[in-house]
Amino acid sequence: DTGVSQDPRHKITKRGQNVTFRCDPISEHNRLYWYRQTLGQGPEFLTYFQNEAQLEKSRLLSDRFSAERPKGSFSTLEIQRTEQGDSAMYLCASSLFGPNTGELFFGEGSRLTVL
Amino acid sequence: AQTVTQSQPEMSVQEAETVTLSCTYDTSESDYYLFWYKQPPSRQMILVIRQEAYKQQNATENRFSVNFQKAAKSFSLKISDSQLGDAAMYFCAFPNTGTASKLTFGTGTRLQVTL
Numbered sequence A: 001d002t003g004v005s006q007d008p009r010h011k012i013t014k015r016g017q018n019v020t021f022r023c024d025p026i027s028e029h030n031r032l033y034w035y036r037q038t039l040g041q042g043p044e045f046l047t048y049f050q051n052e053a054q055l056e057k058s059r060l061l062s063d064r065f066s067a068e069r070p071k072g073s074f075s076t077l078e079i080q081r082t083e084q085g086d087s088a089m090y091l092c093a094s095s096l097f098g099p100n101t102g103e104l105f106f107g108e109g110s111r112l113t114v115l
Numbered sequence B: 001a002q003t004v005t006q007s008q009p010e011m012s013v014q015e016a017e018t019v020t021l022s023c024t025y026d027t028s029e030s031d032y033y034l035f036w037y038k039q040p041p042s043r044q045m046i047l048v049i050r051q052e053a054y055k056q057q058n059a060t061e062n063r064f065s066v067n068f069q070k071a072a073k074s075f076s077l078k079i080s081d082s083q084l085g086d087a088a089m090y091f092c093a094f095p096n097t098g099t100a101s102k103l104t105f106g107t108g109t110r111l112q113v114t115l
Helices: none
Strands: A005-007 A010-013 A019-024 A031-037 A044-050 A053-057 A065-068 A075-079 A088-095 A110-114 B003-005 B010-014 B019-021 B024-026 B033-039 B046-052 B064-069 B074-079 B088-095 B103-105 B109-114
Touching: A005 A088, A010 A019, A019 A088, A019 A110, A031 A075, A044 A065, A044 A075, A044 B103, A053 A065, A075 A088, B003 B088, B003 B103, B010 B019, B019 B109, B024 B074, B033 B064, B033 B074, B046 B064, B046 B074, B074 B088
Parallel strands: A010 A110, B010 B109
Antiparallel strands: A005 A019, A019 A075, A031 A044, A031 A088, A044 A053, A065 A075, A088 A110, B003 B024, B019 B074, B033 B046, B033 B088, B064 B074, B088 B103, B088 B109
């Protein structure tokens, strides 16, 4: 399978703990995106990488959130000191071209539940 | 700021019938793309169809077509000969111009397909 893969698919944690999600994009895609999706809502943009450079961050991405894409391949999204409001599906997507014209390829998401 | 509105939280269609999902958007741009994405239960989001605003002809992909009315800023999705596999959340999406990275999604329409 050469699609976008995300790990873990589900994570249950206690409030205050740190969690990390990993995304492996399609190998030839240089653009990588993180979105957050809560129940009954559409995905909301969090951050964007072109190769290893993080070029844009949403105001939704508080200082407890950090994303990296070392070497321009896989990416990690870490949430420190989790809060119940962080419970959501975290979606990763990759693309060859920008979203103005090109298709985003999504992973199946990592569902976070904060107790 | 660009906005995307889907006013139908849920729709239902009988198998083999036709259904239309609505989407309106707001932008000051003259040239842009619009997208419909499908998110099946517990599966990744995939692109259904894409429309270029400067093209007067409505896009068509097999059983999926759009009714694009640029002046009215309306972008509806028509699904013909509905199949059980069409059951999913459908999101209208619009790229935020001024940034190379952000795709704004509507709140989605949940489509049920009944026998």
